[in-house]
Amino acid sequence: MFRFLALALAVFAIFVKAQNNVIVAGATWTDTSGNTIQAHGGGILKVGSTFYWFGEDKSHNSALFKAVSCYSSSDLVTWSRQNDALSPISGTMISTSNIVERPKVIFNQKNQEYVMWFHSDSSNYGAAMVGVATAKSPCGPYTYKSSFKPLGADSRDEGLFLDDDTNAYLLYASDNNQNFKITRLDADYYNVTTVVTQMNGATLEAPGIIKKNGKYFLIASHTSGWDPNPNKFFSSSSISGGWTSEADIAPSATRTWFSQNAYDLPLGSNGIYMGDRWRPSLLGSSSYIWYPLDFSSGNPTIVHADVWNVNVQAGTYSAVTGTSYEAESGTLGGSATLLSDSSFSGGRAVGYLGHGGTVTINKVQGNGGAHWVALYYANGDSTWRNVTVSVNGGPSTLVDQPNTGGGHVIISVPVKLTLNNGANQITFGSSQTNYAADLDKIIVF
Ligand SMILES: *[C@@H]1O[C@H](CO)[C@@H](O)[C@H](O)[C@H]1NC(C)=O
Ligand SMILES: *[C@@H]1O[C@H](CO)[C@@H](O)[C@H](O)[C@H]1NC(C)=O
Ligand SMILES: [Ca+2]
Numbered sequence: 001m002f003r004f005l006a007l008a009l010a011v012f013a014i015f016v017k018a019q020n021n022v023i024v025a026g027a028t029w030t031d032t033s034g035n036t037i038q039a040h041g042g043g044i045l046k047v048g049s050t051f052y053w054f055g056e057d058k059s060h061n062s063a064l065f066k067a068v069s070c071y072s073s074s075d076l077v078t079w080s081r082q083n084d085a086l087s088p089i090s091g092t093m094i095s096t097s098n099i100v101e102r103p104k105v106i107f108n109q110k111n112q113e114y115v116m117w118f119h120s121d122s123s124n125y126g127a128a129m130v131g132v133a134t135a136k137s138p139c140g141p142y143t144y145k146s147s148f149k150p151l152g153a154d155s156r157d158e159g160l161f162l163d164d165d166t167n168a169y170l171l172y173a174s175d176n177n178q179n180f181k182i183t184r185l186d187a188d189y190y191n192v193t194t195v196v197t198q199m200n201g202a203t204l205e206a207p208g209i210i211k212k213n214g215k216y217f218l219i220a221s222h223t224s225g226w227d228p229n230p231n232k233f234f235s236s237s238s239i240s241g242g243w244t245s246e247a248d249i250a251p252s253a254t255r256t257w258f259s260q261n262a263y264d265l266p267l268g269s270n271g272i273y274m275g276d277r278w279r280p281s282l283l284g285s286s287s288y289i290w291y292p293l294d295f296s297s298g299n300p301t302i303v304h305a306d307v308w309n310v311n312v313q314a315g316t317y318s319a320v321t322g323t324s325y326e327a328e329s330g331t332l333g334g335s336a337t338l339l340s341d342s343s344f345s346g347g348r349a350v351g352y353l354g355h356g357g358t359v360t361i362n363k364v365q366g367n368g369g370a371h372w373v374a375l376y377y378a379n380g381d382s383t384w385r386n387v388t389v390s391v392n393g394g395p396s397t398l399v400d401q402p403n404t405g406g407g408h409v410i411i412s413v414p415v416k417l418t419l420n421n422g423a424n425q426i427t428f429g430s431s432q433t434n435y436a437a438d439l440d441k442i443i444v445f
């Protein structure tokens with residue numbers, strides 16, 4: 001009896017952990033103190049078995065410099081905020097009226113020193129420099145060295161790549177964002193030495209490199225301001241040229257599931273795509289879009305998993321499976337209308353939600369606890385919409401629905417809902433005066 005109870009408790013504990021220990025792209029991620037994680041345009045550094053995540057603190061909803069944050073984790077899911085890695089210094093290129101973006105940190109073996117590079121700029125992005133700072137411990141605080149134009153040329157969006165042979169490289173958008181360059185760093189990682197790759201007219205931003213079986217994979221977006229575009233990959237057996245032409249890492253219409261690359265982390269024989277879903281009107285609410293990056297075909301492909309687990313010890317990931325419910329199978333209310341298009345799951349979606357239109361999805365199975373629910377929708381506007389979600393007639397939760405890039409382009413956003421054990425009714429679009437996006441289906445995890 002006791003043995004049985006102990007076993008049942010152990011199984012329950014594993015189940016609860018599996019439900020909590022997940023990565024949900026686009027949700028509001030909080031740290032171990034319950035605060036929203038502020039690490040935009042970030043980068044990851046691994047020291048022993050600890051991961052450090054550096055990024056831009058945008059909690060003041062401004063592009064101007066507030067801090068480079070530093071978070072630590074042993075599992076890539078639970079993050080503790082540490083001291084700020086880099087803080088403003090008045091009268092320098094890292095003052096509170098300057099731009100400090102896309103911080104990346106690598107370790108210099110020779111000097112036993114952590115070296116941070118970042119995009120260092122004036123408030124109108126006219127200076128187009130890189131900045132360098134150093135520290136003796138992962139989170140520092142870092143000592144600012146200088147900002148400069150690498151080899152006298154522009155540098156805006158940038159990344160770093162540390163190769164197995166301890167050569168390190170700056171990856172950057174140069175020459176007014178027209179030419180993309182990869183330049184070797186000196187032995188200290190304080191300066192650049194020679195350009196090893198130059199892609200003229202490539203108009204790339206947000207670069208990262210991941211190496212697999214001796215092959216280099218460059219992942220980058222194109223240039224469209226804060227708006228997303230289809231991020232691409234290029235591969236080469238040498239970092240000094242011979243790059244393939246660009247190819248997609250996700251269905252191009254989804255514009256990389258509304259995200260821009262920030263960092264690409266190896267994970268066993270695969271990787272993790274770490275992107276930002278920028279929200280320029282409320283920068284601090286920009287969310288993180290992390291997905292498995294599957295290399296089983298030999299090339300990187302984003303796995304569009306709404307909810308997934310990562311096992312950093314084993315170097316594996318697994319997508320959590322959910323149950324789908326088509327919106328068109330629900331009960332339509334008011335002005336809600338069925339829409340037909342082959343791009344919709346089941347060929348149909350429900351439009352004209354909100355402003356009097358509702359749809360109620362019936363018999364949604366729950367387990368009496370919190371569930372992640374992914375809303376699959378299309379929003380062809382150039383701006384965000386949102387939808388109210390109410391479970392069993394209870395109070396509404398408002399869920400943002402970023403524009404999808406077309407009325408027949410579908411992406412998903414997550415919401416955490418508490419469902420009764422057994423059947424539930426979920427209503428979308430009630431008590432809102434604005435139109436919600438067209439709802440295709442939901443997946444309950
Ligand atoms: C970096 O290297 C360039 C080219 O060799 C040189 O002109 C420049 O002074 C160096 N900058 C620093 C900060 O050492
Ligand atoms: C909801 O979306 C509408 C546009 O459809 C927008 O005007 C409104 O500000 C949004 N509400 C919130 C709280 O974001
Ligand atoms: Ca559908």
